[in-house]
Amino acid sequence: MGIGRGKANTRVAAKASTHGQDDRLSKLPDHILLAILEQLDIRDAARTMILSKQWRHIPSMLSKLVIKVNSFEPNKDDRSKITLDDLARANATMGEATKSILSGRSICRSALHLLCLQFYLGEESISIAQTVAHTMETQMVGSAEFAILTKKKHGQCTEDDMLFHGRQLMSLFGACPKAFVGLTCLKLENVSLNEPDLLNIFSICKRLGFLRLYNCDTGILSSLEVEHPQLRELEMDQCRFERVHLKWLPKLTVLTFEIWISQEDPLSFGYVPLLQSVSLTNIGLSWHKMLKLSEFLDSATISALQLNFKSEKIWIQPEGPKQLFPVFSKLKIVKLINVSEECDLNWTMFILQGAPSLEELQITVWDHFCEMMMVDELRRQYAYSEEKKGVDWEGDPSDFKHHKLSVLKIFGFRPEDKFVRYVRSVIEAAVNLEDIFLFNKLVCERCKDNVPKASRCPWPKKQRFSIRNRITNGLNLFVPIHFPSSSSHLCTGRSRSSH
Secondary structure: OOHHHHHHHHHHHHHHHHOOOOOHHHHOOHHHHHHHHOOOOHHHHHHHHHOOOHHHHOHHHOOEEEEEHHHHOOOOOOHHHOOHHHHHHHHHHHHHHHHHHHHHHHHOOOOEEEEEEEEEOOHHHHHHHHHHHHHHHHOOEEEEEEEEEOOOOHHHOOHHHHHHHHHHHHHHHHHOHHHHHOOOEEEEEOOEOOHHHHHHHHHHOOOOOEEEEEOOEOOOOEEEEEEOOOOOEEEEEOOOEEEEEEEEOOOOOEEEEEOOOOOOOOEEEEEOOOOOEEEEEOOEEOOOOOEOHHHHHOOOOOOEEEEEOOOOEOOEOOOOHHHHHHHHOOOOEEEEEEEOOOOOOHHHHHHHHHOOOOOEEEEEEOOOHHHOOOOHHHHHHOOEOOOOOOOOOOOOOOOOOEOOOOEEEEEOOOOOHHHHHHHHHHHHHEOOOOEEEEEOOOOEOOOHHHOOHHHHOOOOHHHHHHHHHHHHOOOOOOOOEEOOOHHHHOEOOOOOOOO
């Protein structure tokens, strides 16, 4: 519901009132009004209070409150013109709105199932946290989430900025520890803390189930040990630790670890008995160590693995099935994302050989030019690998048979010999394969004009027939081969999840 419609409805309500009639909005049951308002931005939801007398108390009855500082920022076409003062004012306005809505709930008996706040670090954030702390003390709050942003973005932050953000965070934490005690989700960005301070936050946030750290550290190339009794999901992105040791996380099930600077294994696993899903993303620079998954995962036996190579060098070292079986014995789904288009795919067969329970294998082959470093001078400056991006694999799949794999998906499939040979190898090895999905080249909105239309459109029937014949020629096994349109998988680019 936009502001224009709000004004129109206000006039309708006023007109009805002059005729001695109740407006139709007032006749709607509260549960329907709540269902409508929960679909709106909180700023628009608050504005609906002017539409009807009955609506005035509705925002305070919402069971889910998601209040984001973005909703209060100036509406400027060019976001680069938004100043730090603009952000501070937006933060203060959001704090006032939060206080108004939450204080209005003091007479409401319904539980607040979700309270999700996104705000900037700063003096204004202390009043936001104090309001939340009071709400937690006086009302029933189910899930409580803080996404704490910095007014300077990642690319603008210096070392001094990160240290300053760390001091701001600890001032907030010190002023309102009770707000952090009740948190179930915490997202931090662009802060540098002393290790004892970060560990103190972990210990105070006793209910924490989800933690995201983006560009955070306790000093460049420092080490971090993570212990928490409730943490179920951990995301670390571009954090500059030498090593992170997951020492004791008895409920951790999902781990996402992206972009590391360590020259050794960036992660080690302690007690993580419930860990099911691991997602790793990195740009393989010339000095990065090739990871051996058998050593890296150690005692963790996972069921889902995702590896994102960012269209650069493969940073995984193929291993034999004897080495991999202890960590791959329960593995059921593998996704290999952004494999460079110059790579052969045969090396991925080592995963099949080491994972006897694997049911689905997905491979995305994509040189995503608008996210790649394309300038040679900058590639040398930042130590991008000058070696070939693929890896050699000396395994012999001729006598190998896999009995669980049922689905193979390749995004970015091209009608080239290396792709055809690979699909044939998988068909020969996976004796119970049920479906093969071959998607055309992926594109994103920013770079789609640089990709020939024929490479991103569905293949003509004649070409599909030719590809199918080349793959199955001479094979005694029949597997349905599908050619879905890749248009539904158009990538719009990644945004910062903390926003």
